[in-house]
Amino acid sequence: MNEMNIGRLLRSATTGYVFGCSVPEPEVPHFGMFVKAPAQRGQSEVVGLIYNIAIEDDLFVRQMAATPNLSETYIQDQRANRQVPIEVSVLCVGYRNGGQYAHALPPQPPITLDWINTCADAEVRDFTQRHDYLQLILDAPDAPADELIVAALQRAVESRPPEDRERYRREAGRELAKLLSRDLPRLQRLLKRLAP
Amino acid sequence: MGLELNKVTASVDALGASAARRITDLNQRLPAAKAMLSAIRVDDELMKKIAAARAHRWAGAIPSSENINAVFPLPPHPARLNVIAADGSQIYPDRHGIALYYLINIGSIVFRHGRDEAPATNSTPQVFFEGDESDYAEEAGPINSEMVNAMRDVRELGELASLAVIETETAPTVTLLDNGLLMYISLREHNRDFGEGIITDYLRHLDTLRTCGAIPVGIVDRPRAANVVRLLNLAKMELSEITSDSLQSTGPFAGITDAMLFAFLKPGERSAMFDNAAPDNDRYEKKKHRIFFFYLNAGRPGKDSILRVEVPEWIATDRARLDVAHAAIVEQCRVSDGFPYTLMRAHELAVVTAGERREFEQMVIGSLMRQGIAPSVSQKAQGKQWTGSGKRRYPR
Secondary structure, X not given: OOOOEEXXXXXXXXXXXXXXXXXXXXOOOOOOOEEEEEEHHHOEEEEEEEEEEEOOOOXXXXXXXXXXXXXXXXXXXHHHXXXXXXXXXXXXXXXXXXXXXXXXXXXXXXXXXXXEEEOOHHHHHHHOOOOOHHHHHHHOOOOOHHHHHHHHHHHHHHOOOHHHHHHHHHHHHHHHHHHOOOOHHHXXXXXXXHOO | OOOOHHHOHHHHHHHHHHHHHHHHHHHHHHHHHHHHHHHOOOOHHHHHHHHHHHOOOOOOEEEOOOOOOOOEOOOOOOOOEEEEEEEEEEEOOOOOOOOOEEEEEEEEEEEEEOOOOOOEEEEEEEEEEOOOOOOOOHHHOOOOHHHHHHHHHHHHHHHHHHHHHHHOOOOOEEEEEOOOOOOXXXXXXXXXXXXXXXXXXXXXXXXXXXXXXXXEEEEEEOOOOOHHHHHHHHHXXXXXXXXXXXXXXXXXHOOOOHHHHOOOOOOOOEOOOEEEOOOOHHHHHHOOOOEEEEEEXXXXXXXXXXXXXXXXXXXXXXXXXXXXXXXXXXXXXXXXXXXXXHHHHHHHHHOOXXXXXXXXXXXXXXXXXXXXXXXXXXXXXXXXXXXXXXXXXXXX
């Protein structure tokens, strides 16, 4: 996947941010996707994982949901003109300052209306060479940690050439075994999900 | 102290009881009015009474060629139809504010039935201020809220006209206004020229709508008009009894509205067409835009929604285009439970919220400061800000 703009930042904190986008395309945004936002006036980039995509309702939409034979024009009006922005929540799992990635919370969050971009395959590969970010996912109070780990690791695997994927899976599995050594049932569930 | 709710409890109770008594009273008198609607005969005698009443500026309903108690079922909806709606919102001028200005925001939506695409939506704000050469209407003296309302109404119709010119090229096009089409302006003597200008512009937009082949419709939700009820009362009177004084009330039908009278309409049905005898309509007639009206139940079984629908004469007398308007309104209301969807959306696009109003004021403050002007509100407005931001109340 190449880098692309997928929305603008609505609000942020050190641990995560929320960006808005219009009607989702089939491929973006999706759960577990690596995204990045500029911070510190462009000095750094905050890397995050999408963990929630929320489409809000309102009384108008509720009324329409109960209407039979709704034509496509009404639906398109609600989707394309009214239900924007769709709110996408991101968990911060690291940042890049200069050429180096750090698997830690960023020194400063991105600011309102900054562009949010998807991470290209090469960036995902670079960022996921180490596995320290997994601890940040496990510690996140609001994100569905296990589902997010599986989705993120699958994305990391897909970003690699086929001949390298099995090795990467084994390394990630070993890292998870270290992190979850005291919770074997949970570890077992995760490893099962990661199996090709 | 502000409003001490405990001191109005008795009045609120009395209000509720009064409303209940009024409903009981109206329900007792309504059958007689309905019977009159069925019994009334449109003959020379009635037309003489109407002519006599009009000499006294009577604002009743004049029967059209349709039987006055006729009911018209829902016609089929065209496969392809454009519906355009426009609505306006405003910030009124405030002489206690930081600067004298006002704002009009027009929201519009072009909804293309039969083309599965998102409607085109738009919102056009315009700011007017002292010294602005565009359209401040300074010559008319200090601008007031009624003048702003009139300017907003004209702009709503203007927006519909300019969009209709484009959309009528592709399909039959109904334009919806969230108001009656007959615009009432009651301005004082010194604003007469302003009022003339407004009506001239309004009629010019109706000209455009007629020329391009659009179907303009004004919709009044929960109408309180009693034009047809006035006709019923007039029919009961002797010709010799018709005077300015006797026409002031609706006699035995006092308090009854046309909407109550036509509550027998089933969902989808419309009433007969009537000509509005209001003297203001004469101005429209000169330009061949005399305004007619009918009532329509745009609700569903179990939830009626009686709307008053106003159309110009050139639609009222064109049954094919009238049917298109009828079908379009009912379809629009089906989705939004009794009021046209596109009008709801146009309102949503136009409305200036309290928050937006505050933000706009901040923009004005910034602009004044950049020009070296220290903006300030009047002391009266300042006092309101001090006392209205959050009342302190101590338990006693």
